[in-house]
Amino acid sequence: MINKLAMNSFSGDQSFKFILLSSAAFILMLVAGIVITLYYYSSLSLSTFGLEFITGSTWDPVSGEYGILPFLIGTLLTSIIALVISFPLSLIITIFIGEYFTTGMPNTLMRGAVELLAGIPSIIYGFWGLFVLVPIVREFQILFDIAPYGVGIFTSAIVLAIMIIPYSASIGYEVIGLVPKELKEAAYSLGATRYEVIKNVTLSYSGSGITAGVLLSFGRALGETMAVTMVIGNSNLLPGSIFGPGNTMASLIANEFTEAANELYLSALFETGLILFIVTAVINILGKIIIKKFVSGTK
Amino acid sequence: MGSKVLKIDGLNVYYDQSHILKDINLSFAENTVTAIMGPSGCGKTTLIRTINRMHEFTHGARTEGSIKLYGKDLHQIDPILVRRKVGMVFQKPNPFPTMSIYDNVIAGYKLNGFKLSKIEKNSIVEGSLVKAALWDEVKDNLYKKGAFLSGGQQQRLCIARALAMNPEILLFDEPTSALDPIATDRIEQLINELKAGLTIVLVTHNIAQAARVSDYTAFLYLGELIEFGTTKKMFTTPKNKKTEEYLNGKFG
Ligand SMILES: Nc1ncnc2c1ncn2[C@@H]1O[C@H](COP(=O)(O)OP(=O)(O)OP(=O)(O)O)[C@@H](O)[C@H]1O
Ligand SMILES: [Mg+2]
Numbered sequence: 001m002i003n004k005l006a007m008n009s010f011s012g013d014q015s016f017k018f019i020l021l022s023s024a025a026f027i028l029m030l031v032a033g034i035v036i037t038l039y040y041y042s043s044l045s046l047s048t049f050g051l052e053f054i055t056g057s058t059w060d061p062v063s064g065e066y067g068i069l070p071f072l073i074g075t076l077l078t079s080i081i082a083l084v085i086s087f088p089l090s091l092i093i094t095i096f097i098g099e100y101f102t103t104g105m106p107n108t109l110m111r112g113a114v115e116l117l118a119g120i121p122s123i124i125y126g127f128w129g130l131f132v133l134v135p136i137v138r139e140f141q142i143l144f145d146i147a148p149y150g151v152g153i154f155t156s157a158i159v160l161a162i163m164i165i166p167y168s169a170s171i172g173y174e175v176i177g178l179v180p181k182e183l184k185e186a187a188y189s190l191g192a193t194r195y196e197v198i199k200n201v202t203l204s205y206s207g208s209g210i211t212a213g214v215l216l217s218f219g220r221a222l223g224e225t226m227a228v229t230m231v232i233g234n235s236n237l238l239p240g241s242i243f244g245p246g247n248t249m250a251s252l253i254a255n256e257f258t259e260a261a262n263e264l265y266l267s268a269l270f271e272t273g274l275i276l277f278i279v280t281a282v283i284n285i286l287g288k289i290i291i292k293k294f295v296s297g298t299k
Numbered sequence: 300m301g302s303k304v305l306k307i308d309g310l311n312v313y314y315d316q317s318h319i320l321k322d323i324n325l326s327f328a329e330n331t332v333t334a335i336m337g338p339s340g341c342g343k344t345t346l347i348r349t350i351n352r353m354h355e356f357t358h359g360a361r362t363e364g365s366i367k368l369y370g371k372d373l374h375q376i377d378p379i380l381v382r383r384k385v386g387m388v389f390q391k392p393n394p395f396p397t398m399s400i401y402d403n404v405i406a407g408y409k410l411n412g413f414k415l416s417k418i419e420k421n422s423i424v425e426g427s428l429v430k431a432a433l434w435d436e437v438k439d440n441l442y443k444k445g446a447f448l449s450g451g452q453q454q455r456l457c458i459a460r461a462l463a464m465n466p467e468i469l470l471f472d473e474p475t476s477a478l479d480p481i482a483t484d485r486i487e488q489l490i491n492e493l494k495a496g497l498t499i500v501l502v503t504h505n506i507a508q509a510a511r512v513s514d515y516t517a518f519l520y521l522g523e524l525i526e527f528g529t530t531k532k533m534f535t536t537p538k539n540k541k542t543e544e545y546l547n548g549k550f551g
Binding site for chain 2: 103180182183185186187188189190191192193196197200201204205
């Protein structure tokens with residue numbers, strides 16, 4: 001009887017392990033498959049253009065010219081400006097939730113709002129951007145005597161900034177929560193004020209974790225497609241100003257894959273995807289490594 | 300012995316609805332060590348945290364009664380100033396891990412954004428480490444992180460950090476409960492040396508430790524001050540039955 005029980009749990013354990021391992025293998029194969037597909041379909045473009053694909057600033061499928069510099073710059077500009085706008089906001093939210101209101105109604109409300117922000121489909125952000133933000137930006141552009149596009153890189157950056165707040169803020173307050181209470185108490189016992197404790201203990205201790213959150217939100221901004229496509233203006237030229245239209249790699253693919261009439265055109269779009277994939281993967285992996293280091297450092 | 304540095308009168312402390320400390324009357328004489336003893340949960344930590352107003356960081360904590368530092372009501376002094384005059388050493392050594400030993404010692408000044416000249420800094424660092432009996436062990440590694448020190452050294456670093464602020468009173472909350480016997484012995488010696496310069500309040504679970512280092516002992520039980528007097532007297536002829544039972548290890 002005892003033996004039989006032991007046998008049963010043994011085989012149960014074995015099959016559970018098998019399921020785990022095979023799902024893990026399946027997911028790995030899936031990722032590998034995506035990378036291989038991207039590479040496979042890009043190969044024509046890779047061999048045709050080489051490095052010129054990245055340095056070329058003309059994207060003209062009709063005459064067979066494929067340079068993605070305008071989109072590379074557009075992607076980086078929108079994401080970096082978004083980061084600059086969202087960083088102070090998410091830092092404030094991080095401190096609000098992680099330090100000032102760690103319990104109670106304000107905490108629940110703020111957390112709820114951040115989670116809600118994360119759950120909104122990007123098409124809704126795009127709609128909001130197009131119908132609310134674009135007219136506002138246009139008013140300002142008229143006020144400051146700038147060409148009143150409304151749409152453009154800056155407008156996309158604002159939308160992106162709001163979209164990525166939940167990513168850096170939620171990691172931020174998790175990380176702040178890991179700062180040992182003893183360290184804050186030590187600082188208070190030396191006569192530090194709350195502001196001094198936040199600045200010199202909490203933020204200095206959790207700096208790398210917060211940086212990781214910012215990196216992950218950057219990765220998110222790089223790849224965001226729908227909302228950006230709706231408000232960026234989709235101009236395939238090098239952006240003349242951040243207040244004018246531009247385009248990103250993600251939105252280029254979204255806009256043009258249905259029109260890719262020949263093999264080279266399609267391959268060029270795939271290579272764009274491959275580059276976007278590599279950039280976001282590197283940013284994400286970097287962020288994860290920093291977080292892992294931070295968490296193991298707090299133990 | 301000397302005059303009273305701190306006087307507690309009719310102190311009651313509440314955490315929300317629960318009444319933690321009940322009508323405590325107690326005073327600490329200058330240049331003495333007072334041990335606070337009592338079973339777990341009786342309110343020892345709560346008591347010393349009201350002395351440097353650290354209890355204000357606990358949600359729902361409320362006090363009644365008066366605490367006077369050199370005759371002045373503690374609640375009329377800026378809490379920041381109170382905490383500089385009344386230093387604290389915690390149960391678990393808690394040096395700042397991202398700071399060097401040097402910066403740990405002057406952390407109080409750094410946190411406040413207080414500007415010191417290099418010469419002043421050096422002399423505070425050396426003076427405090429010497430007082431904390433740590434100088435000889437770390438003088439060649441001042442710019443290394445405090446994390447590579449042993450537990451006992453870390454605790455002495457925390458003592459140096461508190462001493463750097465020139466406190467009148469130093470509160471110790473079971474400072475040796477995380478340390479081995481040798482490190483404990485060093486801290487006890489240190490407490491003995493330090494009392495020449497300031498007034499010490501030592502929370503401890505260790506009856507032998509109280510006997511070794513304290514001049515006065517306060518025995519708390521369920522939030523009440525059961526007995527207070529010279530350590531010698533209390534340990535030889537306790538007035539209260541509960542005190543006697545506690546000292547004989549019947550509970551706690
Ligand atoms: N933040 C808090 N909120 C509510 N009750 C608390 C809080 N901190 C402590 N208490 C309660 O107050 C009482 C006294 O706690 P305190 O930490 O002062 O005891 P202690 O004598 O230091 O115990 P120990 O020897 O275990 O350190 C305990 O019953 C404890 O549960
Ligand atoms: Mg305690």
